[in-house]
Amino acid sequence: MKLITVKRETVEEKRFTPKMGELIAKVTYIKMLFLNIPIKTLHKYRETYYGEVKDCADCVLQA
Incomplete structure (x- = not known):
């Protein structure tokens, strides 16, 4: 087991x-994950309307 x-x-x-x-x-x-408990997020990215893949740092999460 890892x-x-x-x-x-x-x-x-x-x-x-x-x-x-x-x-x-x-x-x-x-x-x-450590024993199936999330420790931290290494990376997050999104697919745009036009099919491009971009980093999530360039958009603001709406509150």
Whole structure:
């Protein structure tokens, strides 16, 4: 049994960009797990409306 694993999970989230406004994007999280308990998020990225893959740092999560 491995103690530390890496898991990829995709969820749909509402995002807000200044140019397009609100959109629903598929956000993929890459998380590090210790005994199936999430420790930290290593990376997250999203697929844009046009099919490009971008880092989530360039968009603001809508409150």
